[in-house]
Amino acid sequence: MAAATDIGIDLGTASILVYAKGKGIVLKEPSVVAYDKDSDKVKAIGEEARQMIGRTPGNIMAIRPLRQGVISDYVITEKMLRYFIQKSMGRRGFRKPRIVICVPSGVTDVERRAVEEATYQAGAREVTIVEEPIAAAIGAGIDITKPCGNMIVDIGGGTTDIAVISLGGIVVSSSIRIAGDNFNEAIIRYVRKNHGLFIGEQTAEAVKIKIGTAYQQPELMTMDIKGRNVVTGLPKTVTLTSEEIREALVDTVSQIVEAVHSVLEKTPPELAADVSERGIVLTGGGALLDGLEEVISERTGINTMTAENPASVVALGTGEYVEIMADFERR
Incomplete structure (x- = not known):
C-alpha cells in the first residue's frame, strides 16, 4: 500500500469509519442519509442526518441504507459512500483510492458483490473485501x-x-x-x-x-x-x-x-x-x-x-489488512 490514497472502510449498519494509511481513523459518522422524496435529492448525510431521525417533515426521510450489515438501498448507499470517501480524502483526492471494505461473515455472494459494486461506483480504483471478524482481530492487535x-x-x-x-x-x-x-x-x-x-x-x-x-x-x-x-x-x-x-x-x-x-x-x-x-x-x-x-x-x-476502543478496531484492521496478508503470502 504505497499510495497515500489507500483507505479502509468499516461499512457498519450504525456508523461508518474510514481509516487512512498513515493517519489512522479520519472519519466516523452515522450511516444515515436524509432524503427528500419530493425532489428525489439527498439533503444530508452522516451526523447531520442522524439528528433528523424522528424529527423530519413528511417529505424528508432519514434512512439507514444498510440493514443488518447488508445494503438495503443500493443507490443511497453508493451516494453515502461517495460522500464519505471524498470527505475523508479531502482536497488531494484526485487519484482514485484503493479501498478495503469489510462485510459481515455471513453475507451471501450477491450481498458481497453489491458492496463491491457500490464501492467501485463511489469512486474506488481497486476494491478488496474483508470479512469483519478478520478485520476486528487485526485491529485488536491479534496476530x-x-x-x-x-x-x-x-x-x-x-x-x-x-x-x-x-x-x-x-x-x-x-x-x-x-x-x-x-x-x-x-x-x-x-x-x-x-x-x-x-x-x-x-x-x-x-x-x-x-x-x-x-x-x-x-x-x-x-x-x-x-x-x-x-x-x-x-x-x-x-x-x-x-x-x-x-x-x-x-x-x-x-x-x-x-x-x-x-x-x-x-x-x-x-x-x-x-x-x-x-x-x-x-x-x-x-x-x-x-x-x-x-x-x-x-x-x-x-x-x-x-478490545481497546472496540468501536474502532474493525476500521483499523481493515486499513492494515492488505499489508498483513501480503506479508503472510510472501513467507
Missing part, C-alpha cells in the same frame, strides 16, 4: 497469521459476527442479525410495556449507553427519560433503573451468548483449547454494553475481554 485459534465476537449495530480465526482465515463462524440496534429495540419495547411510554431510537440509545447493563450490578443506576404517554398522548417523564434495563436486554443478550456457545461447539478441539487458554475477545460498538464480558465468561467458562 492472525499464526496457527493458533483466536475467538472474536464482533457486536456491531446490525449484526454480531462470531468467528474462530487461525492462519489468516476463518475456521468456524456464525453471523447473527442481532446486535446493538436490537438492544435499542428491546429498551423501546420494555419502556412501552412497563411504563406506558413511547420513546424514540435516540433516547433508547442514550439509556443503553448511560445505564445499560447485561449483568446484575451491585448498585442501581437511574436515569430520567422523556417520551410520550401511550394513553394520553402527552409528554411524560419516567425514571428507569439499570436493573430494569438488564431485564429488558436479557433475551437479546442470551441470543448472542447462545451463538457464541454454538460456535464453540463446532470448533475443532485443538483450536478450542487455544481459545480457552487465550480467551474470547469482544469488539464492535455493542461490546461497550456494561457486563457483557461477565455474562459470556459465566456461561462459557472462558475468560472474556473487550
Whole structure:
C-alpha cells in the first residue's frame, strides 16, 4: 500500500469509519442519509442526518441504507459512500483510492458483490473485501497469521459476527442479525410495556449507553427519560433503573451468548483449547454494553475481554489488512 490514497472502510449498519494509511481513523459518522422524496435529492448525510431521525417533515426521510450489515438501498448507499470517501480524502483526492471494505461473515455472494459494486461506483480504483471478524482481530492487535485459534465476537449495530480465526482465515463462524440496534429495540419495547411510554431510537440509545447493563450490578443506576404517554398522548417523564434495563436486554443478550456457545461447539478441539487458554475477545460498538464480558465468561467458562476502543478496531484492521496478508503470502 504505497499510495497515500489507500483507505479502509468499516461499512457498519450504525456508523461508518474510514481509516487512512498513515493517519489512522479520519472519519466516523452515522450511516444515515436524509432524503427528500419530493425532489428525489439527498439533503444530508452522516451526523447531520442522524439528528433528523424522528424529527423530519413528511417529505424528508432519514434512512439507514444498510440493514443488518447488508445494503438495503443500493443507490443511497453508493451516494453515502461517495460522500464519505471524498470527505475523508479531502482536497488531494484526485487519484482514485484503493479501498478495503469489510462485510459481515455471513453475507451471501450477491450481498458481497453489491458492496463491491457500490464501492467501485463511489469512486474506488481497486476494491478488496474483508470479512469483519478478520478485520476486528487485526485491529485488536491479534496476530492472525499464526496457527493458533483466536475467538472474536464482533457486536456491531446490525449484526454480531462470531468467528474462530487461525492462519489468516476463518475456521468456524456464525453471523447473527442481532446486535446493538436490537438492544435499542428491546429498551423501546420494555419502556412501552412497563411504563406506558413511547420513546424514540435516540433516547433508547442514550439509556443503553448511560445505564445499560447485561449483568446484575451491585448498585442501581437511574436515569430520567422523556417520551410520550401511550394513553394520553402527552409528554411524560419516567425514571428507569439499570436493573430494569438488564431485564429488558436479557433475551437479546442470551441470543448472542447462545451463538457464541454454538460456535464453540463446532470448533475443532485443538483450536478450542487455544481459545480457552487465550480467551474470547469482544469488539464492535455493542461490546461497550456494561457486563457483557461477565455474562459470556459465566456461561462459557472462558475468560472474556473487550478490545481497546472496540468501536474502532474493525476500521483499523481493515486499513492494515492488505499489508498483513501480503506479508503472510510472501513467507
